[in-house]
Structure formats: C-alpha cells, structure tokens
Amino acid sequence: MGVKTEKLLSILTLQPVIPVLAVDSVATAIPLARALVAGGLKAIEITLRTEAALDAIRAVADEVEGAEVGSGTILNAAQFEKAMRAGSKFIVTPGTTQELLDVSRKAPVPLLPGAATVSEVMSLREEGYSVMKFFPAEQSGGAAFLKSVSSPLAGTSFCPTGGITPANAKSYLSLPNVVCVGGSWVAPKELVTAGDWKAITRLAEEACALTAS
Template sequence: MPQNIEKTEAVMTAAPVIPVLIVEDPAKAVPMAEALVRGGLPAIEITLRTPRALEAIRLVAENVEGAIPGAGTVLNEEQYEAALAAGSQFIVSPGATPALLDVADKHDVPLLPGAATASEVMYLLERGYSRLKFFPAEQAGGASYLKSLSSPLAGAKFCPTGGVTLDKAPDYLKLQNVLCVGGSWIADAKAIASDDWAGIEERARAAATLRG
C-alpha cells in the first residue's frame, strides 16, 4: 500500500522539531521523553544505534503519556518488525531500498524514508511515498538545495535531518516543502547521560516555538 499520508503528517506536524536521540541507557528514556513532551515535542525518534534502543522505545511507549515514540536508523525487515513490536508509532530510515519499502507496505505504522537526490525522491514518489526525510541535510546541500527541489518535485514534503541546529532550523522551516526538521541538539548524549532533564525541557520549549 502507499504511504499513509495522514498518519505520517500527524507525526511530522506534531511540532516543528523531531528530536533524534541516541540512548545508551534505557533507564534514562522515560525521564528524557517526559522532559521532551513537557517542552512541547511529542514525536521522539530513538535511533537503533545502541544495543538497548528497542528497550528504550518500549519504556517510552508504555510509560510516557503524550509521547509519540518512533524508531530511527531502521535498515531492514528485522529491525522494522522489532521496532513495531517495541511500540514504535513511526519508523525512520536514512535511505530506502525496495526490500524496506516492501516491509513498510505491509504495515499501517508510517515509514519516513530518507532521500538526498532528485532521483531518490522520484523513486519514492513512484512507490507512493511523498513525505520524506532529507538526509544528510547539511552535507547534501542544505536549505538552498532543498528549496531547489520544491518546484520540480512539488509533491514531496520533507523532514531535513543531519547537521540541523537551532540556528539553521529556521532556514528549513520557512521552505514550502518542509513540514518539520529532525535534530539532536535538544537532547544530545551528554545531556542524557548527565540527567539534564531541565535543560532538555528548556531546549524543547525553544524548538517548539520555531514555527508559528
């Protein structure tokens, strides 16, 4: 089936920023997510870059009211299925393969697949995917490059991720083909490790006001 636009947009428009997180210790996941939700950022992408990331997703899904937990850096069918079993409400991948899209087509939980070139966007549009992750955003050309895609590929809307900071986020968010941005500055590894929940909440509040 094609991408569920309604469900995907619900995640992408919940706030201007989706925090992209690397969680080493699942015990930190709940207070971290609570701080993000209090700050106004309900969609939370926990990347599958650590051995216990799925446990962290499960804890957020089961314990944090108002959170929309998702799994990032999903590369294959095994990870996709495991992320769903852990309670992920959305899936994010750095790119897209036919095999990954075939798995996504079997499920109602939305996939936000990555693309960095016009050809990759065209392929995803052919597969019925029009809400995409632009990755790696800064390294691939930044806001000016993404703006240049808006006319020839008008059907695609993006969440730029990769090198996006508080200072750079507004340049993306003002583009017509951008619905949100993904960023790690709100809750980086140091902040999580030091239990800086107040700082995370403060940065989340600032991010939540970037648009509108």
C-alpha cells in the same frame, strides 16, 4: 496498508523539531522522553544505534504519556519488524531499499523514507510517497537544495535531518516543502548524563518556538 501519508503527517506536524536520540540506557530513556514531552516535543525518534534502543522504545511507548515514539536508523525488514513490535508509531530510514518498501506496505505504522537525490525522490514518488526524510541534509546541499527542487518536485514534502542546529533550523522551516526538521541538539549528551531534565525541557520549549519568522 498502503503508504499511510495522513498518519505520518499527523505525527510530523505536531512540532517543528523531531528529536533524534541515541539512547544508551532504558533508565534514562523514560525521564528524557518525559522532559521532551513536557517541553512540547511529543514525537520522538529513538535511533537503533545502541543496544538499548529497542528496550528504550518499548519503555517510552508503555510508560510516557503523550509521547509518539518512533524508530530511526532502520536499515532492513528485520529491524523494521522489531521496532514495530517494540511499540514504534512511525519508522524512519536513512535511505530506502525495495525490502523496506515491501515491509512498509504491509505494516500498520507509517514509514518516513530517506532520500538525498532528485532520482531517489522521484523513485519514492513512483512508490506513492510524498513525504520523505532528506538525509544527510547539510551534507547533501542543505536548505538551498530543498529550495531548488520545490518547483520541479512540487507536492513533495521533507523532514531534513543531519547537521540541523538552532542556527540553521529556521532556514529549513521557512521553506514551503519542509514539514519539520530532525535534530539531536535538544538532548545533548552532557545534559542526559547529568540528568538535567529541566534544561532539556527548556531546550524542547525553545525548539517548539522555532518558526520561519
């Protein structure tokens, strides 16, 4: 199936911020996803950091109109396959292994592979990837790092994730090699626990309004 760059970009370019979610229950996954979609955030990453994650992905894929749900924190081929079977439209990894690259090539869904160093980016470029997750962004040099590699690694685009906030998101989004950013601030745990979906929709709308200007 190849690298599927166009399919990945069609998802990542839907909005400036991809919500990165750790979902504790299926019961909250559906109204949470609906609140995010209502605010304009259609592409949603649910991380495999909770026991409910796969069921939550399946529920959102089946029941939330307009959502493009993906799976994050995928660490091996087995998780990749399970996430895909649950209905994931895209797969996100914190780093990259040959096992993940191999399973991705045969899969119909695109992979957003993680990289944090110039050498990792170069290795992924050799595998045909031009769009990558930069993680953990703030801890790995932040926007200054991405700006410094934009010329030597021309033609490579990134979705920085890790430590991104409304305060620093614009510094990333202003860079020509940044497609979007990943962030968890659009779904704070206290709002999810309280079931304050209107407040989450407002945060989603504010995230959609984030631009380089």
